[in-house]
Every structure is written in structure tokens, then in C-alpha cells.
Amino acid sequence: MFVDRSGLVDDLHDLYARTKAKIGDEDIRHIEKIDAYSKAIKARSLELLQNGESKNAFKHGVILYMLHSLLEFSELGHNIMHGGYNHLANAGQYHSDKFEWNFLIDPEEWKTMHHQNHHPFTNIVGKDHDIGYSFMRFFASQSWYGHHAIQPAFFALATFSSLPFTIFTATSAARTQGRKVLSKATFTKSIALVKKHALKNYIKEPLAAKPSRLLHTLFGNYLGATLGSDFVAFILALEHHAPNVKLFADTGDHETEEQYFIRQIYGTTNFTPSHRLNAYFKNILDQEVSFANPPDFEVFYGGLTTHLEHHLFPDLPCNRQREIVGEVKAILAKYDLPYNTIAFEDSTKHIIKSMFEWMPPIGDREVADPISLLRKPKELFQRLKNGFQFKTPDIYTYFKAPRFYNVPAKVVSTRIEANGQALSIHLQKPEGWEEVIWEAGAYLSVRFTIDNVDYVRQYSLTSDANYSQTMNITVKRVDHGLISNHINDHVKAGDIVTLIGLPQNDSGFVANDSALAPVYIAGGVGITPIISLIEKHVHENPNKPATLLYFNRNPQSVIFEPELKKLAKRSQLKIYFICDQHTDASVDMIEGRLSSDLLEGLLGDVAAYNYFVCSPPIVIQLAKQYLTQLGVPAEQFHHESFTTPEIKRAVSDGMQYTIMLSKSNRQIVIDSTITLLEATEKAGLSLPSGCKRGLCKACVCTKTSGQTLMNDKISSQENSSITLCNSFAKSDIVLDI
Known part of the structure; x- marks a missing residue:
């Protein structure tokens, strides 16, 4: 069953905007409290290990160190380094560039690995280092390498404190930045961190203990740090390696916002903690740590038990993620999407089983x-x-x-249309696409290689998925058009063309259940998405009136005339072929152009219809203008405009703006069509970036002052959090970079 998810992106953006707007002093007070609590836990751990105040001092000291490590990573470091507080004037040490965590991973390397690789490429095999990496194999879908034959033996790495964690992060950062992995530079920061950690934990603190507690402190610090990093690593593993998540092939550069969010939803799971384990830990905290009004134990899993919310909105603080769980569940239910959750115990069994199961290739x-x-x-x-x-x-x-990106599809047949002015191409569904369906009005992104140069274009599917075994597109010749003319001249039956992703629909350009009769307005090749809407209407509502106004330069330019007339004979469809001019009176066509008079003359009560328009932009603008003047409400007007996941460029306002990078003491002058990320690159900075569409939040930063345009909205708010990759200047701007 087709599920219309055209509103998913808007619903998620709305939830994000409402929640982000709430972040303020309350959130700073919350994170200050968590930071103080973490330090109190670590101080008590050291006190117990150094002094041995009771028979349980060693055990409790180790467990407190472990819980401190978990808290440092979750509600603190992992959360703060996503920049959720950066836009607040009182962010202070909780700014992502300033926070220092007590965890054996370099913050900048973590941000590179996590923000620039993992979030943009979540669960894409071979690209996401968190799941497509070569170190451990948890799915049959992952590539097999020699060391996987003995991967259960890697459990021994869990005894090496945090060393495997920091090495993995360092190598991933190198791969993400395109640096040589096996080089001294890759491990420089890791070595410095290990030295600092060893000096503090295994020399200074043990030597500061009572002589009789030297070994207790040394070994307790080792166990606490090791168990803490192991616990964190294990929880992170289950978030994307549990049996209820999906893996994906490379989505390439043409993934839409909707596809991006859906991949995050299918590829991520929350987990429910072990109540028994939590009760045990909480009991030790209550016994040992003196802290006024301690937070709920849920903070120890900050961003981990709400990992799905985190992947949808990476820069929302953990307390805000927990706040919107109910709304996220409701949105996913609305669009028939899963809200993945798994019990900690069940995931534990799955991870251990997978270690053995996927040893062979x-x-x-x-x-x-x-x-x-x-x-x-x-x-x-x-x-x-x-x-x-x-x-x-x-x-x-x-x-x-099955492949859904760069997929080969065979040309079954072709047919010349409109006296050689266009070519219809019938494509065989690729292997694995047998169950793929699309809504009428959908389009395909197709790659063609001409003189060793790749070109990607979008073409409407003229076939309805319910009534055709092939995927049909029609390409019209264009004067001096490189791609369209090449296709018309060279594509033939038996050729292979490359499809970039599944069929997509523009938001709103789908047949709906309106009681109003539809009017279709097509101009030239704009008939290609319209004919599938008409075909759907004829099959499902043959007795419901419908009207087509089809505009062309002359009768010879008309595409699908026989097919349209056949559809009209089987239904209540009324067709008007309208040309700029024609001299043959025997031809069943009207001479004229789009105008208010023509619309009123052909349709009568113009406001009584639901309109679907696809044509050159000027015709769409005129149609909307005339229909609005004639009293047609905006919700009754739908038009086709192909969208790509590329950043929507701002329209030039003819102005030049100065971008000041305050920390770097640099500035650059740009026009309003250049993204702020591109501006920083022009200034010689290499800043983190991921999806390049403002979704993964890798490039989030604070705009100190100035006006920016983002998602068609202008913001003048000072000290606001923005994503550089999809923000444009509308005034001189100061960025906290």
C-alpha cells in the first residue's frame, strides 16, 4: 500500500524548530548539574580506592569510575560536542569547542568521525565507519576480511582500557579526512592522551594514596576506566547493530531529505535498559555519593536510550530528546514508520551471537x-x-x-513521439525492484554518460505503477540541448541506462481524494507527469468528471495524443488541445494562449476545481496568478517542480556581503548565492561538514550577528545556531569561527 509521506519532512522540521526554540537557561542549569554530578562521582571513586573506607570500597570505587565514564560520554561529551548549547550567550565551557571530557578520545577526532562520517552515512555499508567498518563484523551484509575469522578473540581488546576506542576513532577520523591511516600523524593525539591518562591514573593517583592502597588505586582506576569505555562501546554497538535495524547500499548524492530521515529511522534503535542493573547501580550511587537532589538515573544513558531522536535531531540536548519521545512516536506512526526499540538483554545476546555467526566469509x-x-x-x-x-x-x-543507487536498467523498447520531437523509453524494472511502486506524478533521476562526462536529469514516469510492468519516461528534444538530443538520437532497445534512486514525488503533486473534479494543465513536455495522473483517475474514477488543458506551440508538438483520446473515451475526461497557432481547421484544436478569459470560457466556475499544473515555469506562474485572481484557494493549486537534494540556491539580490570569522580573524566578501560553508572554504578554513543539506548538523555554528536566509526564512536573531551548508547571507554577518 502506498503511504503518502510528503508531510514527514515538514512535521519533523516543525518539531525540531519548536523544541530548539525552548533551549535556554534551564538547559544550561541542567548540564551544569550533570557536570557537577559526574565530578562528584569520580571524586568519590578516587576517595574509596585511595582510602579503602569499607569492605566494599574497591568494588564501589570501580563501579563509580565506570558510571562516571558513562556519564562523561553520554549526557555530557557526546551531547555537548554536537553544539546544542553553542548559540546560547552563557554556554561557556559547554560550547562544543570548549568542553573537555574525562574520556580517552580526542574531541576533534571524535567530532570528525561521528559528525562527518557516522551521522551523514548512518548504516550505509562501506561508508559508515560505525557499521560498515572492517574491524568487527556483526552482519552478513558487511564485507569479510581475514581477521574476522578470529573476531571472538577480540573480546580480549576489552581488557585494554580505552585504547581500542581511541585508536578506532583516530583511524576513522583519518579515513574521513582522506589522510593516510597507518601514519604517525594518525596516532599523535591518541598517544598524547594515553600518556596523560596513564600518568594520572597509574602514577599520580596511586602514589597519592595510602601506601597500603597503592595497588588498589592503580588496579581500580584501570578497571573503572576499562569497564566504563567497554560499557559505552557496547551500548553504541547495539544502537545500529541490533536485529531490528536495516542496512543500506550507498545512496549517493541524490538522497532527498525524506529519504535521509527514513534511513535514520530504519537504521537506528533505542533500547530499554535493564531495570535490575540500573537498580544495582543506583543503590551504590545513593550509598556513596553525597549530592543534593541528584538527577534521574536516565541521564547515564543520555542520547543513547533516545538514539533515534538523536539521529533525527543531533544538536538537541538529551533532556530535550527525552521530552519529545511521544511526539516522535506519533509522527512515525502517522507515516507508517517504525519506532525501533529493543531490550538491553535481547540486544546483548544478539551482539555476542553475531560475533561467532559472521566469522566465515x-x-x-x-x-x-x-x-x-x-x-x-x-x-x-x-x-x-x-x-x-x-x-x-x-x-x-x-x-x-537490491540496488537503489546507480542501478542499471535495460531499455525494453523506444517509441518516437510528436513527429520526432520526443522519444518515449520503456525501462525494465531492475532486479529487486519487483515490488517497487510509485505514485502517479513521480519522476526518476537518470544518469547518462556523454563523452566520458556524467549527467543526471529527472524525467517524469508516464506509466502508473499499478498498470504497467515497465518504467516509462519521455524525453523531448530541446534546441541545442546536449542531453535531450543525445537521448533522442542514440538511446535504443537493449541499451542500459543508470537510475539514481527510487521514483520520487514532489511534495503535494500527487492525486488526492478531493471531492472537487480535477483540472490538469500541461504545457509541452509537462504532459509527462500529467498523463500518469490522468491514467490513475480514469482507472479509479471513470465516472468522475476531469478536464485537461494541454498547451503547445503547434499541433505537431503534441505528445500522447492517441493515448489521451483513448483515455477520454473510457471516462468523463474532457480534453482541450490548445496551440499558439494552427491553420488546419480540420484539426480538433483551439487556437489561443493561457489567460483568465480562456480559463473562464472553458471551465465556467473556475473555483470549483482541483488544479494540477506542469509546464515551463512562466506558465505555472501565469496559471497561479490567473486562478488566484479568479478566486481559486491556494490549497486547490498543485504544481510540479523537480527537486533534487542539492542545496536550494538563494536568488541573487545583487548585493555583496562581508562575512567576518571572529575567532580566525578573517573576512571574505560574497554574494547572496554562496552558502556560508562555501564562504568559510573560500577563506581557507576546512570546517566539519557532512550531508551538505543542514540535516546532520555537522556544520552547526553560532551566528553572532547579521541576517541569514535558511529554508526560505530570514533570521535576524543574534547568537543563534545555524547550519553553514544551507545558510545564505542577507546582510554582513559575524560567525563565531
């Missing part, structure tokens, strides 16, 4: 019958050879899921 295709790979010795040998040589195989060696 079997993939999704062999899961049901692992022995089947032995019957393909050549394939097995190639996998083993690539794996032990650490060569990255084709992603589909192990990943069974």
Missing part, C-alpha cells in the same frame, strides 16, 4: 544455507583472497539487498 545470499558457498569454490577462494589481502570487494558480494 558468507553473505546474505548464503545465510539460509552456509554450506552452499563450498559448492562455489572459485567464489570462496576469491573472497578469502580479497579478505586476507584486505581488498574491498564489490558491496554486493555480501549484500543481497
Whole structure:
């Protein structure tokens, strides 16, 4: 069943904006309290280890250190470094650039790995280092490398304190930034951190203890730090490796906002903690830590038990994530999307089982019958050879899921339209797309290679998914058009073209259940999405009136005339073919142009219809202008305008603006069509960035002053949090960079 999710992005943006606007002094007081609580826990841990005040002093000291590490990572570091407080004037030490956590990971390397890689590429096999990495294998879909044959032995790494964690983060940061991984520079920060950690935990603090407690302090610090980092690593593993999450192939550069959010939703799970374990930890905290009005224990899992909310809105503080859980559940239910949650105990069993299950080089295709790979010795040998040589195989060696990006599709047949002015192309559905459906009015993104240069264009699907086995597009010639003319001249049956992602619909340009009769207005090749809407209408409502106004320069430019007339004979569809001029009186066409008089003359009560318009932009503008003047409400007007996930460029206002980068003491002059991220790049800065669409929040920063345009809205608010990649200048601006 088709689910219209055209409102998902708006609903999520609205929830985010409302919640973000609430962040203020209350949130600073909250994070100050958590910071003080974390320090109190660590101080009490050290006190117990150094002094040994009771028979449980060592055990409780170790557990408190572990809980301190968990809190430092969750509600504090992981949260703060996403910049949720950066826009507040009193952010102070809780600004993402200033916070120092007591955790053995360099903050800048963490932000590179986490903000620039993990959030933009969540659960994309081979791209997300958190799930597509080569270190551990938790899914058959992940590529197999030689060391996976002994991966259960890597449990031993859990005894190396936080060292594996910091090494993984350092190598991921290097890969993300395109640096050589096995180099001294990659591990410089890690080595410095390890030295500092070892000096404090294994020399200074033990030597400051009573002589009889030196070993207790040394070993207790080691156990506390180790268990803390292991607990954090394990929880992070289950968030994207649990059995209720999905993996994805590379979505490429053409993922829409809707697709981005849906990937985060399917690829992330929350978890419910173990009540028994929580009660045990809370009891020790209550016994040992003297702290007035301590926070609820849920803060120890900040951003982890609400990891789905975190991936939808990365820079919302954890307390705000918990606040919107009910609203997120409601939005996902509205659009028939899962709200993934798993019990801590169940996920624990799954992770341990997966460590053993995916030791051999079997993939999704062999899961049901692992022995089947032995019957393909050549394939097995190639996998083993690539794996032990650490060569990255084709992603589909192990990943069974159908391709949805850069997908080859065979041209079944072609047909010349409008006396050679256009070409209809019938494409076979790619393998794995058998169940793929699309709503009438949808379009495909198609890649063509001409003279070794790739071009991507969007073309409307002229076939309805419910009534056609092929995916049909029609491409009209354009004077001096490189791509359209190449397609018309060269594409033929048997060729292979490349599809970039699944069919998409522009928001609002879908058939609806309105009681009003539809009027379709098409101009030239704009008939291509309209004909699928008409076909759907004829099949589902043959007795309901409908009208098509089809504008062309001349009768020879009309596309789909026979098909349209057949649809009219089977239904209550009335068609008006309208041309700028024609001389043949025998041709069933009207001579004229779009105007208020023409609309009133053909339709009568103009406000009594639901309008769907696809044509050149000027015709859309005129149609909207005339219909508005004739009393048609805005909600009855729908138009097609192809969208891509590229940043929507601001329209130039002809002005030049100065961008001052206050921390860097640099400035640059740009016009209003340049994003602020591009401006910083022009100034010679290399700032974190991820999705380049303002969704992952990797490039969030504080605008100290000035006017910016973002998502078609102008903001003059000072000290506000903005995403650089989709913000444009509307005045001189000062950025806290």
C-alpha cells in the first residue's frame, strides 16, 4: 500500500524548530548539574580506592569510575560536542569547542568521525565507519576480511582500557579526512592522551594514596576506566547493530531529505535498559555519593536510550530528546514508520551471537544455507583472497539487498513521439525492484554518460505503477540541448541506462481524494507527469468528471495524443488541445494562449476545481496568478517542480556581503548565492561538514550577528545556531569561527 509521506519532512522540521526554540537557561542549569554530578562521582571513586573506607570500597570505587565514564560520554561529551548549547550567550565551557571530557578520545577526532562520517552515512555499508567498518563484523551484509575469522578473540581488546576506542576513532577520523591511516600523524593525539591518562591514573593517583592502597588505586582506576569505555562501546554497538535495524547500499548524492530521515529511522534503535542493573547501580550511587537532589538515573544513558531522536535531531540536548519521545512516536506512526526499540538483554545476546555467526566469509545470499558457498569454490577462494589481502570487494558480494543507487536498467523498447520531437523509453524494472511502486506524478533521476562526462536529469514516469510492468519516461528534444538530443538520437532497445534512486514525488503533486473534479494543465513536455495522473483517475474514477488543458506551440508538438483520446473515451475526461497557432481547421484544436478569459470560457466556475499544473515555469506562474485572481484557494493549486537534494540556491539580490570569522580573524566578501560553508572554504578554513543539506548538523555554528536566509526564512536573531551548508547571507554577518 502506498503511504503518502510528503508531510514527514515538514512535521519533523516543525518539531525540531519548536523544541530548539525552548533551549535556554534551564538547559544550561541542567548540564551544569550533570557536570557537577559526574565530578562528584569520580571524586568519590578516587576517595574509596585511595582510602579503602569499607569492605566494599574497591568494588564501589570501580563501579563509580565506570558510571562516571558513562556519564562523561553520554549526557555530557557526546551531547555537548554536537553544539546544542553553542548559540546560547552563557554556554561557556559547554560550547562544543570548549568542553573537555574525562574520556580517552580526542574531541576533534571524535567530532570528525561521528559528525562527518557516522551521522551523514548512518548504516550505509562501506561508508559508515560505525557499521560498515572492517574491524568487527556483526552482519552478513558487511564485507569479510581475514581477521574476522578470529573476531571472538577480540573480546580480549576489552581488557585494554580505552585504547581500542581511541585508536578506532583516530583511524576513522583519518579515513574521513582522506589522510593516510597507518601514519604517525594518525596516532599523535591518541598517544598524547594515553600518556596523560596513564600518568594520572597509574602514577599520580596511586602514589597519592595510602601506601597500603597503592595497588588498589592503580588496579581500580584501570578497571573503572576499562569497564566504563567497554560499557559505552557496547551500548553504541547495539544502537545500529541490533536485529531490528536495516542496512543500506550507498545512496549517493541524490538522497532527498525524506529519504535521509527514513534511513535514520530504519537504521537506528533505542533500547530499554535493564531495570535490575540500573537498580544495582543506583543503590551504590545513593550509598556513596553525597549530592543534593541528584538527577534521574536516565541521564547515564543520555542520547543513547533516545538514539533515534538523536539521529533525527543531533544538536538537541538529551533532556530535550527525552521530552519529545511521544511526539516522535506519533509522527512515525502517522507515516507508517517504525519506532525501533529493543531490550538491553535481547540486544546483548544478539551482539555476542553475531560475533561467532559472521566469522566465515558468507553473505546474505548464503545465510539460509552456509554450506552452499563450498559448492562455489572459485567464489570462496576469491573472497578469502580479497579478505586476507584486505581488498574491498564489490558491496554486493555480501549484500543481497537490491540496488537503489546507480542501478542499471535495460531499455525494453523506444517509441518516437510528436513527429520526432520526443522519444518515449520503456525501462525494465531492475532486479529487486519487483515490488517497487510509485505514485502517479513521480519522476526518476537518470544518469547518462556523454563523452566520458556524467549527467543526471529527472524525467517524469508516464506509466502508473499499478498498470504497467515497465518504467516509462519521455524525453523531448530541446534546441541545442546536449542531453535531450543525445537521448533522442542514440538511446535504443537493449541499451542500459543508470537510475539514481527510487521514483520520487514532489511534495503535494500527487492525486488526492478531493471531492472537487480535477483540472490538469500541461504545457509541452509537462504532459509527462500529467498523463500518469490522468491514467490513475480514469482507472479509479471513470465516472468522475476531469478536464485537461494541454498547451503547445503547434499541433505537431503534441505528445500522447492517441493515448489521451483513448483515455477520454473510457471516462468523463474532457480534453482541450490548445496551440499558439494552427491553420488546419480540420484539426480538433483551439487556437489561443493561457489567460483568465480562456480559463473562464472553458471551465465556467473556475473555483470549483482541483488544479494540477506542469509546464515551463512562466506558465505555472501565469496559471497561479490567473486562478488566484479568479478566486481559486491556494490549497486547490498543485504544481510540479523537480527537486533534487542539492542545496536550494538563494536568488541573487545583487548585493555583496562581508562575512567576518571572529575567532580566525578573517573576512571574505560574497554574494547572496554562496552558502556560508562555501564562504568559510573560500577563506581557507576546512570546517566539519557532512550531508551538505543542514540535516546532520555537522556544520552547526553560532551566528553572532547579521541576517541569514535558511529554508526560505530570514533570521535576524543574534547568537543563534545555524547550519553553514544551507545558510545564505542577507546582510554582513559575524560567525563565531
